[in-house]
Amino acid sequence: MVKKKLSKLFILVTTIVMTTSIFAGCSKPAPANTNPGTSAAKDEQSVVYNLGAENDTYDPGLATTVGSATVVNQVFEGLMRLNDKNQPELAAAEKVDFDSNNPTKYVFHIRKDAKWSDGQPVKAKDYEYAWKRVLDPAVASGYATQLYYLKNGAAFNGKQAKIDDVGVKAKDDNTLEVELENPTPYFLQLCTLATLMPVRQDIVEKDKDKWATKPETYVGNGPFKVTAYTPDKEMQFVKNDNYWNKAQVKLDKMKFVMIVQQSSALSAFETGEVDYLDSIPSNDVPRLTKEGKVVSLPYIGTYYISLNNKKPGLDNPKVRKALSLAIDRQVLIDKVWQDPRKPATSFVPYGFPDSDSSKQFRDVGGDMLPAKGDVEKAKQLLAEAGFPDGKGFPQVEYAYNNDETHKKIAQAVQDMWKKNLGIEVKLNEVEWKVFTPQRRAGNYFIARDGWIGDYMHPMTMLDIFVTKDGNNHPQYSNPKYDALILGAKKEKDPIKSMQMLHDAEKILIDEDSAMIPVAFYVSNVACKPYVKGVRKTPVGMMYFDRAYVEGKAAAK
Structure with a gap:
């Protein structure tokens, strides 16, 4: 019954979508039950992406830039995520109860196998805390308006209501009840955003200003975790073995480098130091497009x-x-x-x-x-x-x-x-x-x-x-x-x-x-042919959880 209701809701939510996935210069990801081929078995499952300039924050509740959201998307996971048709699908939530006769109420059921990267279970209260934290006027989140859709969300942010009046409640460890101010047909899309991803109260409250800058406290519930971070230089990730859907994650590690100058980044791509690039010097775009090395995506x-x-x-x-x-x-x-x-x-x-x-x-x-x-x-x-x-x-x-x-x-x-x-x-x-x-x-x-x-x-x-x-x-x-x-x-x-x-x-x-x-x-991107399954959506979200390397060793 719930699946039927959700399928109707998805149609309502996404009234227009790209009918094909955007795999930026890369081939589509391997099917869920497929391992990379013989060639891929010899390849190191590792990719390097140029993030570009250092961002001002990687805190999900404070992130407002595409770059910061790109990092958050690898380390954290919302109740929903965008699938390869850019429609919201279940992620940390395993089920959503929704009744079209009561369109301001949603009940999300958190997966019982959802865990944080340190092994602790993900609980409904982690989402309640995260959402109310974004709305807290003392936090001054630039994206608080993304949660104004919650009942009394705007009022609490404007100091006209109490925190307990906000329409999000953890009924138990695995049940999150949400009440909106008004029917919002795109609410499930909002649930894919970095702003609505969970954070752990025990971690954040210990070091409010710096918790998201240190690998040991940057604990997430997504497909990867950060192992090293050198500001203005690079961020290193490994597969999160506590991720509920780890079987789908093919990469063992990733590195996000921070090369600001586009010409330098392009040189790194051409020499093989960078595998994926989405900031190309404008003077080089016509040539690289003609050579088939760059594609322009919606x-x-x-x-x-x-x-x-x-x-x-x-x-x-x-x-x-x-x-x-x-x-x-x-x-x-x-x-x-x-x-x-x-x-x-x-x-x-x-x-x-x-x-x-x-x-x-x-x-x-x-x-x-x-x-x-x-x-x-x-x-x-x-x-x-x-x-x-x-x-x-x-x-x-x-x-x-x-x-x-x-x-x-x-x-x-x-x-x-x-x-x-x-x-x-x-x-x-x-x-x-x-x-x-x-x-x-x-x-x-x-x-x-x-x-x-x-x-x-x-x-x-x-x-x-x-x-x-x-x-x-x-x-x-x-x-x-x-x-x-x-x-x-x-x-x-x-x-x-x-x-x-x-x-x-x-x-x-x-x-x-x-x-x-x-x-x-438009987004001009270059991706090495041996990197498969990287996905960039029309709204700029980057997903590496289904990416893998195939054919790099054979090409050498």
Whole structure:
């Protein structure tokens, strides 16, 4: 009975999915009951992945970047996970009770063989503690909004309710009862995210600030565990022998290196020091694609430029719109990225369904910005704001994290603003682990930014801009926008709910120009042919639990 209900729910949750799995340059994983072939038996089951820049945290409850989530995904496991069709499937939970007549209640049954990497059993209270910890205002998680769907989640985070009022309760060691504020058709997708993964209270409370930085205390319930960590250099993993599904894990060990410069990372890939790479120098993408070494995968997100709405000059929507219209997005794609990505003519990218699942949200919403810009309109708006030809405009700084492509984009945009508007902008390259908290805190004027969807619904792109959201880097605030987002979450009619999101996006981009959408992402990846079964989803999640090595020894 439960399986039947769940299958219907999965269809409701994932109204549009990629029908084929995304195995980034690698072949599909071996079937569950298959061992790697004769050649693979001689191969060391070990892969090296370039994580890129060091992240500011690897704490599941605090992680907000793709890089930090990539690490968390190897060490921890949620109640659900994404399968090879990017639909949620059972993971640490062995069963979910759901009644469509009571769509705000879920009961998760934790696997009795689920264990932490130190051998202790995973309990329902570990999820209750983790979720309430994310919502605790004292913790200040940038992703607390992902748990606002829980009954009284937002109220507790806003100090308007008690922790015991939050709609998640461990009924016993293996039963987790969840109550939502409103029906949320994509809730099971949320249960795959790093934010909703469990953490152990006894470990976290002993060393709240550093527990996630030391292998001996970075205890997880996922397929791998960390054995060594050298900040800014590498992280080493081994198979977690206490993982409930360890029979499916073929790799004995992995290494994530942290090579920031794309050209250096590519050299390491070409010499065989790195097996999997998903940050490629833009100048090399056309050549490597032609040679069959790089493929461009769907990646549902938007590269944008954050404008701090509270800074002088940038607090005027006419200025923000002028800066946006002065950019030729197509030139940036043609001259810098040189790949199949599309110019971002609004914020929500392609890939999300509308209320009519045969149509995409982006197609229904249409273009709100010209791909090639509108310099004359930009000049007019800047003059109307009191800065004709850039005269009197305050000195501003464009910050970006140290990456060769980000640097090229920043330089090109700097030139466009100087040439088209007469505005001088200073560039500032910042180390990623410093850049991330600065941007989150609003300690900048203009900053390189980007957002990858967490689940297959446009809400994942738009709710980050509600007032005081932890990921609202532009410090944007508009009560009308907030009301539309909240209304869309509460509205039971999917057509009315989706229209609210369209209306909200129009306010965000067309009216307020809260930030500058630049381009819709693609993911350019390179994977060694002997590495099989690595999976990267359209929302950026990396899975190595079904990966294996086959043919490397024979190729030498």
